[in-house]
Amino acid sequence: MTLRTRKRFIAPIVATVAAIGALSAVAQAAPTTTATAIANTEPPSAVEDFNYPGADRILAEQDLKLGKGDGGILLTECTADSWNIKVAAIKNWATSEHCFKTPGKTGYLSLEVTGTFSIQTADRSVRATLTSEGKKKTVDAPKGLVTPVGAGDIPGGGKDATLVELRVTG
Template identity: 40%
Template sequence: MKARSAIRRIVGAAVAAGALTWIAAAGGVTGGSGTEPIATKAVADEGPPDAVENFAYPNADKILAEQKIKLNSGDGHILLAECTGAPELMEVFSHKNEKVCFRVTGDKGYLSLEIPAVFGVKGNDYDARVEMSAGAEQKTFTVDKNAWTAVGESADKQGRDFVLLEIRTSK
């Protein structure tokens, strides 16, 4: 009996809402004075408030000023970390920044950044690739798991400086 009563209330509310919508759309409802129609607009046209994720790295300006590391954007699964020597950290070696470390989480990760003069990366348990550039040339290096990998200058026959642009990881 209670279920029927609840269903009747729901159906009644739906019918009433539909009737009001139809009347308003047909221009049958007027404003307070009874002469001007009430302005109506579709809620769907308005959309939700702006809450667009731009994937910008949090505190990037402060990190750039203090550590000279430009962190552009990412998916939140590769994070700048304190270099403690922990085996789960990925370590990036640069002539300009010495050692920079990253903690990787999740099944896959992406980070867009800029670290100049990178010459080596120590991998962790993840499969990893780094995208680097020397002038207009871009190169991708596969990083060995839990080992040092020569990248950039140390892997280049001409010994050019390379800028680290991206880190991509996966399990």
């Protein structure tokens, strides 16, 4: 009877110890395997560089160079009620218009529009930075007005200018 009792109690204890030993070995190997599996399946981290999305395509299609921005000024169609900012330019004796919408009350966009001669605003005030003959000039364009700049600014000298930055100020 004693032998049976010993077998009855010792066999489960031996089995439990063996199971714990096996689990311990698997648990020690598992983190490396799991970490490797996770590292191989996770996408790379996204780092925002603030470059305008699709800028290369826009340059090829519209001859408009867009740089960095904060998403507060977005290129849009020049249809009625779709824009807050309209930039007019002349290049090679042809005029062009580039329109932008401003979803918020602030925004920033670096760009390059050669031959800019006016900036028209709807319901947002804008501060524009232009370059002409190697010098920078900042112009405030009040909301609801057309502001002549560059060649369009006859009292200011009417010099050819390149728009390089737009900032929504209100």
